[in-house]
Amino acid sequence: MATRMPSVLRTLALSRPATFTQTQHARRSFQTSRKMMADVVSPSKPIGAFRGSLLGFLLGTVLAGGGLYYYVVDEYKVSNELLVEDIYALQSAVQRLEGYVKALEEEVKTKK
Template identity: 70%
Template sequence: MASRIASALRSAALARPATNFAQTAAFQQSRRSFQTSQRMLQDVAPVRKPVGAFRGTIFGFLLGSVIAGSGLYYYVVDEYKVSNELLTEDVYALQSAVQRLEGYVKGLEQEVKSRK
């Protein structure tokens, strides 16, 4: 029986004229029906991997900590510069006051020596 099927297939293949692939594809395409299901007409939404609550919480905490830390760093550096400038001005004011006082004291000492 298997030999009869093989010979029938061979004879059917010989009886059919040889066609190229493009003609066969065009013939099969023209035989298609133009029906589509409701599912095929729907838009395909991209599949998004949901962000878990734990990962979102950790990421949010770290992001917030970094932003708060950087803001605090720049605030502290700015305050340090301001306080350093004020301290430097106070040191220069104290130095000039000490120099004036030293001048007054030397003047008084010279007057005391001259009166004796």
């Protein structure tokens, strides 16, 4: 940094006597309280890598299975509703056809 300063400032900085604040900063030592130096105690037991991966796998499997279950149940409900609709449409078509057949039988009886 001294090489970047202009030569006039460099000579002033070097020729100036050390002040009280400069020597005070040099004499300071690093101090902390006992609280700050105490080890941090974790409140819970750390989970091992094997247990953590097993727990994560099981949790992921349960979530994926639950999502799949709700998806399949929803698809089942939709297909069931469509099937019931088709059954009602077939029933109404059969009733109309039955009505036409009865009407034709009545016409045949009246013509004889």
